[in-house]
Amino acid sequence: MWAANVADDRERGAKLFDGMCATCHGIGATGGSAPPLNRPKLERAATDDAFRVILTQGIPERGMTRVGQLNDNEQRQIIAYVRSLGATAPAPVRGDPTKGVEIYRRLGCATCHIINGQGGAAGPELSSIGQQRGSAYLRQSVLDPAATLPLGFSGGSVAAAGFTRYLPVRVVTTQGREVRGYRANEDTFTLQVRELDGALHSFRKADLKQIERLTGTSLMPELVKQLAPAELDDLIAYLARLGTSP
Ligand code: HEC
Numbered sequence: 001m002w003a004a005n006v007a008d009d010r011e012r013g014a015k016l017f018d019g020m021c022a023t024c025h026g027i028g029a030t031g032g033s034a035p036p037l038n039r040p041k042l043e044r045a046a047t048d049d050a051f052r053v054i055l056t057q058g059i060p061e062r063g064m065t066r067v068g069q070l071n072d073n074e075q076r077q078i079i080a081y082v083r084s085l086g087a088t089a090p091a092p093v094r095g096d097p098t099k100g101v102e103i104y105r106r107l108g109c110a111t112c113h114i115i116n117g118q119g120g121a122a123g124p125e126l127s128s129i130g131q132q133r134g135s136a137y138l139r140q141s142v143l144d145p146a147a148t149l150p151l152g153f154s155g156g157s158v159a160a161a162g163f164t165r166y167l168p169v170r171v172v173t174t175q176g177r178e179v180r181g182y183r184a185n186e187d188t189f190t191l192q193v194r195e196l197d198g199a200l201h202s203f204r205k206a207d208l209k210q211i212e213r214l215t216g217t218s219l220m221p222e223l224v225k226q227l228a229p230a231e232l233d234d235l236i237a238y239l240a241r242l243g244t245s246p
C-alpha cells in the first residue's frame with residue numbers, strides 16, 4: 001500500500017516536473033540552462049523543507065522564478081520524483097578538470113570572467129557556474145555563445161524576468177557618437193550600455209538617434225574552436241565542477 005503510494009507520487013511528480021521545470025532543468029532533470037537535479041546532494045535543497053522553500057519562493061536572484069502555485073501534495077510529489085533521480089548513480093563526467101584549468105588559463109578566459117575573485121568583469125562571473133548550469137548548456141555556451149545568452153532580471157524587477165542579459169547593442173546618439181557594448185539595463189525611457197572594458201554609459205532614449213539590438217550575436221569570442229575534442233571535454237569538466245561540492 002505504502003510502496004504503491006510512493007511510486008504514484010514519483011509518477012505524478014515526473015509529470016509535474018516535465019511540465020513546469022524541464023524547460024530550464026531538462027527532461028529527466030539532466031540539466032539545461034539550470035543545473036541538473038539528478039544528483040545525490042542538492043546544495044540548496046539539502047532538506048525537504050529547504051526544497052519546499054525553493055518551490056514556494058523560487059531563487060529569483062539566481063534566475064529561478066517562482067514556479068506557479070503548487071499545493072502540498074504537488075510539492076511532495078515533485079520532491080519525491082527529484083529525490084528518486086538522485087538515488088541512482090550519476091553519469092560519469094567526461095574530461096579531466098585539472099587539465100581544464102590549464103586550458104582556461106591558456107585561452108585567456110579570465111580576461112572577461114571572474115572565478116573566485118580573479119579575472120575581468122566583462123562577462124558573467126563563473127565562480128559557481130557548475131551549480132547554475134548543466135554541462136550540455138556549458139558546452140553550448142562556449143561553442144556557440146550567441147545561442148545561450150543568459151536570462152536574468154532587469155533592475156531586480158520580477159516584471160522583467162526573462163530579460164536577456166549581455167545582449168550586444170550598438171547605439172548612435174543624436175550628436176552622432178557611436179557606442180558598442182552589451183545592454184546592461186533597459187526600461188521604457190532609458191538604456192544602459194556596458195563596453196567590454198567595463199565602461200558604463202547611460203542614455204535617455206530620447207537622446208539616441210539609433211538603437212540596434214544585435215540579436216543572435218554574442219560579445220564572447222569563439223576561442224574554443226582551436227581545441228581538440230578531448231581538451232574541450234577537460235574545459236567543460238572544469239567549468240561543471242565550479243561551485244559544486246567535491
Ligand atoms: C526559469 C528557469 C527555471 C525553472 C522553470 C525552474 N528552475 Fe529550478 N533553478 C533554476 C536555476 C537557474 C537554478 C540555480 C540557482 C543557483 O544558481 O543556485 C535552479 C535551482 C534549483 C534547485 C536547487 C539545486 C541545488 O543545487 O541545490 C532546485 C531544487 C530546483 N531548482 C528545483 C526546481 C523545480 C522542482 C522546478 C519546477 C517546479 C524548477 N526548479 C523550475 C532555474 C529554474
Ligand code: HEC
Nearest residue numbers: 107109112122123141145146148149150166218219220223
Ligand atoms: C572578450 C570577453 C570574453 C572572453 C575572452 C570569454 N568570454 Fe565567456 N562570456 C563573455 C560574455 C560577454 C558572456 C555573456 C554573453 C554570452 O553568453 O554570450 C559570456 C558567457 C560565458 C558563459 C555562459 C555563462 C552563462 O551564465 O550563461 C560561459 C560558460 C563562458 N562565457 C565561458 C568562457 C570560457 C571557458 C572562456 C575561454 C575559452 C571565455 N568564456 C572567454 C565574454 C567573454
